[in-house]
Amino acid sequence: MTTSTPVPPARRAGQSQRTTSLVDRDLRSLWHPFTQHAVWPGDDPLVIDRAAGMHLWDTDGNRYLDGVSSLWVTVHGHAVPEIDEAVRRQLGRLDHSTFLGLTHEPGIELAERLLATAPVGLTRVFYAGDGSSAVEAALKMAFQATAQRRRAGAATRPLFLHVAEGYHGDTLGAVSVGGIDLFSATYRPILLATRTVSSPGVLGAGRSRVERAAEVLAEMRAALAEADGRVCAIVVEPLVQAAGGMLTHDVSFVRGVRELCDEFDVLMIVDEVATGVGRTGRMWAVEHAGITPDLMTCGKGLTGGYLPLSAVFAREEVYEAFLGVPAEARTFFHGHSYTANPLSCAAAIANLDLIAERGTVAHAAWVGERIGELTASLAARDGVVEVRRIGTMTGIEVAPVTERTGGAVCQAARRRGVWIRPLGDVVVLMPPLAIGDDDLTHLCGVVEDSVAEVLA
Ligand SMILES: Cc1ncc(COP(=O)(O)O)c(C=O)c1O
Known part of the structure; x- marks a missing residue:
C-alpha cells in the first residue's frame, strides 16, 4: 500500500515538540472536512488544546478570539459552567x-x-x-x-x-x-x-x-x-x-x-x-x-x-x-x-x-448593531466590495488581490490572535452571541488591520 503523506510544515518559532508531533500524526492519518490537503500543511495547521469563554488556545499556549463561534455554533462561549x-x-x-x-x-x-x-x-x-x-x-x-x-x-x-x-x-x-x-x-x-x-x-x-x-x-x-x-x-x-x-x-x-x-x-x-x-x-x-x-x-x-x-x-x-x-x-x-x-x-x-x-437574543441584536458601527470605516475602504450583515451574521467581501484573498485576511488575523474562517473572498464574522464590547471591538479592529495588510 502506498500513502501520500504531505510534507509537514516548517516548524514555527516557539513551536513545541508536542505540536510538531501532533501535526505530523494528523497529516499521516486524517482527512479533514472541506479541506484541500495538498495545501493545508502550508497553512501551518493549528492544534487546539482548550477553550474558555470567547477564546481558544493552541497546544503552544497561544490564545485566539473565536470570531466565528467555532463554525457558527457557540452561543454563550466555551466551557460555560452551567x-x-x-x-x-x-x-x-x-x-x-x-x-x-x-x-x-x-x-x-x-x-x-x-x-x-x-x-x-x-x-x-x-x-x-x-x-x-x-x-x-x-x-x-x-x-x-x-x-x-x-x-x-x-x-x-x-x-x-x-x-x-x-x-x-x-x-x-x-x-x-x-x-x-x-x-x-x-x-x-x-x-x-x-x-x-x-x-x-x-x-x-x-x-x-x-x-x-x-x-x-x-x-x-x-x-x-x-x-x-x-x-x-x-x-x-x-x-x-x-x-x-x-x-x-x-x-x-x-x-x-x-x-x-x-x-x-x-x-x-x-x-x-x-x-x-x-x-x-x-x-x-x-x-x-x-x-x-x-x-x-x-x-x-x-x-x-x-x-x-x-x-x-x-x-x-x-x-x-x-x-x-x-x-x-x-x-x-x-x-x-x-x-x-x-x-x-x-x-x-x-x-x-x-x-x-x-436575555441572549436581545444581546445578540445589540452585538449585530455594534458590529455595524465597528465595521463602518472598513466598509468604506477601497478594496472592500461590501459588508453584509443580518444580526450577528456578517460577511465582508474583499476584492481579490491573490488567489485566496479571504484566506490571507484570516491568516493575518490569526497572527494577531483572532480565529476567523472565510467563504472564498468573503471574510465571515460570527462571534459567540454573548460576546462583550471589549472583545467585539478587538475582533473588528483586528479584522480591519488584517484587511488593510492584505489589500496594501
Ligand atoms: C443553512 C444551513 N443548513 C444546513 C447546514 C449543514 O449543517 P451541518 O454542517 O451541521 O450538517 C449548514 C451549515 O453551514 C447551513 O448553513
Missing part, C-alpha cells in the same frame, strides 16, 4: 438510549421548550444529528407527507424548488437543494431532481434588495407554473444565504415564498440551521418576516455549541399525514442510532435556560 454541569448531571443518570420506540425526559423536555419558542403553528419536533441530517429529514417528510395527503392515484410530486447560492448541508438530499456549484457540480449525476431559481441576495447592477426579491419571486411563480403540480416543497434559508457568502435578502422574499406555497399548495421548508437560536437578533429568522413555515430545521447553536443535535419542527397537518395503521406503511421510516442523545438534549436545555435568563 452547560458543563448539565451535561455532567445527565451523564450520571442516562448516557444514551435509543429513541426508536423508547423515550426519555431530556428529549421530551427539550421538545416542549423548543416549541414554546417556535413560530405559532409548529407543533412537533423530530430530532436529527447535524444540520444536514435535519434537512435530509425535512425533504423526506415533505415528499412523503405530500404523497400521503393526496388522493389515491394522483401524480407524485418529486421536485424541490430551491435557490441558487443556497447551502443546506453535504448529504445528497441537502446537496441537491443547495446552489453552490463548487459543492454540487461533481455530484450532479446522482442528485435529486430539482428546479432552481436565482438568488435574491445576488443583486445585479442598480437593483435594490426589494426589487430583487420581487424578481426572484416572479421566477419562482413561473417555475411552479411550469412544473405543473410536480413540486412538493420550496426550500429556503431565511434572510441570509450564509455559506453562499452572507448574501442577505429582503424580508419580502420570505413572505412572498410563503404566499406562493399557499397559492400552489406546496410545503415551505425553512432552513434555520445557521440563522436559528438567536444569530439574527431574533430567536428564529422567520420572526423578522412574521410567517410560519410548514417545516423548519435548526441545528448549530441548539446545544450552545457543545454537542451535535439538530431538529425539524413540523406543523400538525404534516405530522398527521403520517398517521395510520401500521399496515398502511405511512410511518416516517427514518431515524438514527443517536437520535435525541440525552447528553445533547441536556446541553440544549441548559443553553435555552441561559438564553432566557440572560
Whole structure:
C-alpha cells in the first residue's frame, strides 16, 4: 500500500515538540472536512488544546478570539459552567438510549421548550444529528407527507424548488437543494431532481434588495407554473444565504415564498440551521418576516455549541399525514442510532435556560448593531466590495488581490490572535452571541488591520 503523506510544515518559532508531533500524526492519518490537503500543511495547521469563554488556545499556549463561534455554533462561549454541569448531571443518570420506540425526559423536555419558542403553528419536533441530517429529514417528510395527503392515484410530486447560492448541508438530499456549484457540480449525476431559481441576495447592477426579491419571486411563480403540480416543497434559508457568502435578502422574499406555497399548495421548508437560536437578533429568522413555515430545521447553536443535535419542527397537518395503521406503511421510516442523545438534549436545555435568563437574543441584536458601527470605516475602504450583515451574521467581501484573498485576511488575523474562517473572498464574522464590547471591538479592529495588510 502506498500513502501520500504531505510534507509537514516548517516548524514555527516557539513551536513545541508536542505540536510538531501532533501535526505530523494528523497529516499521516486524517482527512479533514472541506479541506484541500495538498495545501493545508502550508497553512501551518493549528492544534487546539482548550477553550474558555470567547477564546481558544493552541497546544503552544497561544490564545485566539473565536470570531466565528467555532463554525457558527457557540452561543454563550466555551466551557460555560452551567452547560458543563448539565451535561455532567445527565451523564450520571442516562448516557444514551435509543429513541426508536423508547423515550426519555431530556428529549421530551427539550421538545416542549423548543416549541414554546417556535413560530405559532409548529407543533412537533423530530430530532436529527447535524444540520444536514435535519434537512435530509425535512425533504423526506415533505415528499412523503405530500404523497400521503393526496388522493389515491394522483401524480407524485418529486421536485424541490430551491435557490441558487443556497447551502443546506453535504448529504445528497441537502446537496441537491443547495446552489453552490463548487459543492454540487461533481455530484450532479446522482442528485435529486430539482428546479432552481436565482438568488435574491445576488443583486445585479442598480437593483435594490426589494426589487430583487420581487424578481426572484416572479421566477419562482413561473417555475411552479411550469412544473405543473410536480413540486412538493420550496426550500429556503431565511434572510441570509450564509455559506453562499452572507448574501442577505429582503424580508419580502420570505413572505412572498410563503404566499406562493399557499397559492400552489406546496410545503415551505425553512432552513434555520445557521440563522436559528438567536444569530439574527431574533430567536428564529422567520420572526423578522412574521410567517410560519410548514417545516423548519435548526441545528448549530441548539446545544450552545457543545454537542451535535439538530431538529425539524413540523406543523400538525404534516405530522398527521403520517398517521395510520401500521399496515398502511405511512410511518416516517427514518431515524438514527443517536437520535435525541440525552447528553445533547441536556446541553440544549441548559443553553435555552441561559438564553432566557440572560436575555441572549436581545444581546445578540445589540452585538449585530455594534458590529455595524465597528465595521463602518472598513466598509468604506477601497478594496472592500461590501459588508453584509443580518444580526450577528456578517460577511465582508474583499476584492481579490491573490488567489485566496479571504484566506490571507484570516491568516493575518490569526497572527494577531483572532480565529476567523472565510467563504472564498468573503471574510465571515460570527462571534459567540454573548460576546462583550471589549472583545467585539478587538475582533473588528483586528479584522480591519488584517484587511488593510492584505489589500496594501
Ligand atoms: C443553512 C444551513 N443548513 C444546513 C447546514 C449543514 O449543517 P451541518 O454542517 O451541521 O450538517 C449548514 C451549515 O453551514 C447551513 O448553513
